[in-house]
Amino acid sequence: MEVKLFYGSSTGNTEKCAKKIAAELGSLLAEVKDIKKASVEDFDFVDGFILGLSTVDEGLLQEDWRRFWDEIDDVEFDGKTVAIFGLGDQVKYAKWFVDGIGIVADKVTSLGGKVVGEWPTEGYTWEASKGLRGGKFMGLVLDEDNQADQSDARIKAWCAQIRPYFS
Numbered sequence: 824m825e826v827k828l829f830y831g832s833s834t835g836n837t838e839k840c841a842k843k844i845a846a847e848l849g850s851l852l853a854e855v856k857d858i859k860k861a862s863v864e865d866f867d868f869v870d871g872f873i874l875g876l877s878t879v880d881e882g883l884l885q886e887d888w889r890r891f892w893d894e895i896d897d898v899e900f901d902g903k904t905v906a907i908f909g910l911g912d913q914v915k916y917a918k919w920f921v922d923g924i925g926i927v928a929d930k931v932t933s934l935g936g937k938v939v940g941e942w943p944t945e946g947y948t949w950e951a952s953k954g955l956r957g958g959k960f961m962g963l964v965l966d967e968d969n970q971a972d973q974s975d976a977r978i979k980a981w982c983a984q985i986r987p988y989f990s
């Protein structure tokens with residue numbers, strides 16, 4: 824099974840976490856690519872995806888992902904397994920906490936993809952989030968602004984959780 828990780832990162836936090844996830848998953852990943860440099864063809868013939876993003880500007884998806892949005896409908900997600908991780912700031916942006924996770928999860932689901940790797944809400948405090956479905960986040964939530972010391976453990980646990988879906 825070929826699995827690729829695509830991420831978009833404005834100030835480098837998501838990129839840093841993408842690299843940690845890649846290190847944790849090791850040979851499971853065929854490629855790690857910045858969505859800024861990616862095209863639809865990069866998604867061709869791939870069986871599984873890990874998508875990383877941040878939420879910016881009060882509830883908007885990270886800008887490189889937004890630029891890719893016109894093309895994303897041409898990605899063959901149908902029947903593919905997709906895990907999402909999202910960066911956000913639960914203190915300063917509590918009303919839009921990791922909204923980007925929900926935006927990407929909805930898109931992938933609408934294109935026939937199967938989203939795996941939902942994440943419990945324990946340990947986070949926020950007011951509203953579009954990243955939630957049925958009481959869980961639709962992907963791993965990382966907060967490098969307020970809980971950077973927890974990211975390594977969260978990444979480790981989440982990678983162990985998603986690994987079986989990609990093997």
Ligand SMILES: Cc1cc2nc3c(=O)[nH]c(=O)nc-3n(C[C@H](O)[C@H](O)[C@H](O)COP(=O)(O)O)c2cc1C
Nearest residue numbers: 832833834835836837877880881882911912919921
């Ligand atoms: C102008 C600005 C707006 C932001 N808006 C949100 C937001 O609406 N929701 C959220 O959860 N985080 C928000 N954040 C926090 C970022 O998602 C967070 O800092 C993240 O780690 C950035 O990751 P990146 O460097 O990979 O883009 C915002 C940050 C900035 C600077």
